Amino acid sequence: MKSLKLFLVAALLWxxxxxxxxxxxxxxxxxxxxxxxxxxxxxWLTPTIKPIVQQLLQHPPAFLRTRYWQEQQRTVWILExxxxxxxxxxxxxxxxxxxxxxxxxxxxxxxxxxxxxxxFTDQFIASTLSTEQSLSQSIDGISGATLSVNxxxxxxxxxxxxxxxxxx
Amino acid sequence: xxxARKSPWRLLYKLHRYLGLAISVILILLAITGIALNxxxxxxxxxxxxxxxxxxxxxxxxxxxxxxxxxxxxHWISQLDQQSYFDTQALITNSPLLVGAIRTEAFFxxxxxxxxxxxxDNGTVIEKIPLEQAIHSIGVTEPDSxxxxxxxxxxxxxxxxxxxxxxxxxxIQWSQETALPEPLSDQxxxxxxxxxxxxxxxxxxxxxxxxxxxxxxxxxxxxxxxLILLTVSGCWIWIRHRIKSRFHNKRLY
Numbered sequence: 340m341k342s343l344k345l346f347l348v349a350a351l352l353w354x355x356x357x358x359x360x361x362x363x364x365x366x367x368x369x370x371x372x373x374x375x376x377x378x379x380x381x382x383w384l385t386p387t388i389k390p391i392v393q394q395l396l397q398h399p400p401a402f403l404r405t406r407y408w409q410e411q412q413r414t415v416w417i418l419e420x421x422x423x424x425x426x427x428x429x430x431x432x433x434x435x436x437x438x439x440x441x442x443x444x445x446x447x448x449x450x451x452x453x454x455x456x457x458x459f460t461d462q463f464i465a466s467t468l469s470t471e472q473s474l475s476q477s478i479d480g481i482s483g484a485t486l487s488v489n490x491x492x493x494x495x496x497x498x499x500x501x502x503x504x505x506x507x
Numbered sequence: 508x509x510x511a512r513k514s515p516w517r518l519l520y521k522l523h524r525y526l527g528l529a530i531s532v533i534l535i536l537l538a539i540t541g542i543a544l545n546x547x548x549x550x551x552x553x554x555x556x557x558x559x560x561x562x563x564x565x566x567x568x569x570x571x572x573x574x575x576x577x578x579x580x581x582h583w584i585s586q587l588d589q590q591s592y593f594d595t596q597a598l599i600t601n602s603p604l605l606v607g608a609i610r611t612e613a614f615f616x617x618x619x620x621x622x623x624x625x626x627x628d629n630g631t632v633i634e635k636i637p638l639e640q641a642i643h644s645i646g647v648t649e650p651d652s653x654x655x656x657x658x659x660x661x662x663x664x665x666x667x668x669x670x671x672x673x674x675x676x677x678x679i680q681w682s683q684e685t686a687l688p689e690p691l692s693d694q695x696x697x698x699x700x701x702x703x704x705x706x707x708x709x710x711x712x713x714x715x716x717x718x719x720x721x722x723x724x725x726x727x728x729x730x731x732x733x734l735i736l737l738t739v740s741g742c743w744i745w746i747r748h749r750i751k752s753r754f755h756n757k758r759l760y
Binding site: 403404405 | 553601625627631632633634635636637639667669670
């Protein structure tokens with residue numbers, strides 16, 4: 340009985356950690372976007388911004404401030420969104436309001452990891468944000484990874500919206 | 508009459524009947540849990556938690572977990588397992604080890620291994636800041652100057668944790684682990700215990716039989732095999748019955 344309880348509790352507590360995987364650090368991603376990385380700036384979710392963010396995410400945002408890096412028309416955003424249970428960390432490089440690169444930096448879910456591959460993330464390249472706050476390009480889903488696909492799509496929309504908010 | 512009783516077909520009928528009766532309860536349980544698991548998102552089974560003390564005790568969650576706690580201004584920041592709390596308010600799950608917490612004029616800063624968490628005055632998460640190096644402790648001097656002790660150096664931020672510079676170790680009030688007052692500790696233990704096992708997890712363990720250990724898994728596996736036998740015997744009986752009734756009809760006409 341004791342070993343059964345220990346097994347159940349251990350399985351319960353360690354499951355999320357077994358799947359935690361970081362592919363690229365935040366610093367390495369930022370360094371890949373600029374010749375000399377600029378100092379980070381902070382972007383606050385003001386009372387006017389917050390309802391739009393909530394609409395894009397389809398739930399209240401879990402943060403009030405996010406950092407970004409900017410040099411002329413190029414901005415870099417590192418954002419997180421929950422796929423099913425755990426947050427997926429994604430880096431987005433935007434140049435002149437177009438996505439140049441979108442990369443999964445850390446994936447912690449047990450399923451849906453296919454979204455980390457370039458065959459999926461390359462679909463976001465050159466996307467812009469329409470006036471209805473949707474992506475200019477349609478993104479093909481991956482069966483069995485719907486929630487992860489949705490999370491990455493929301494992050495792409497959010498990064499483009501933040502980028503437009505700082506330099507319309 | 509004696510031959511009919513010993514006939515293999517009669518034996519098959521009996522076997523089919525008793526097999527069905529034997530596994531009926533388990534099949535109903537598997538069907539109910541299976542249907543519920545198919546609607547995990549619709550019924551929010553992964554965000555609603557089991558509160559029954561009997562079930563929680565069955566999982567072995569009847570002992571209090573070790574609490575790490577730090578006092579920051581008038582508030583207590585604590586961590587049980589991987590769940591952190593701002594007084595009794597749950598903050599983030601699956602958080603790394605909490606190493607300290609401080610209060611500046613503008614916000615609270617919680618230091619975890621390789622991560623800082625910025626909170627507003629009412630405990631709302633402002634930002635999660637990942638760091639490349641492990642943090643050993645966090646301290647504060649004048650308002651809005653936050654210090655962190657890394658492996659071989661101390662760094663300070665004067666701009667709301669946006670940038671860091673090296674700093675000497677002088678006059679810094681480092682955050683120290685402090686025992687949580689008992690009433691608060693009891694309240695957090697109770698809250699924590701009731702937010703560990705989501706219904707989805709319980710149903711999965713019930714569906715697979717794991718809730719009852721190896722015996723449970725064996726019974727569910729055996730039920731699966733018996734269900735296959737039941738299907739085969741059912742089809743067999745139906746085919747025999749069909750052939751028999753056709754033959755009987757031919758003889759009539």
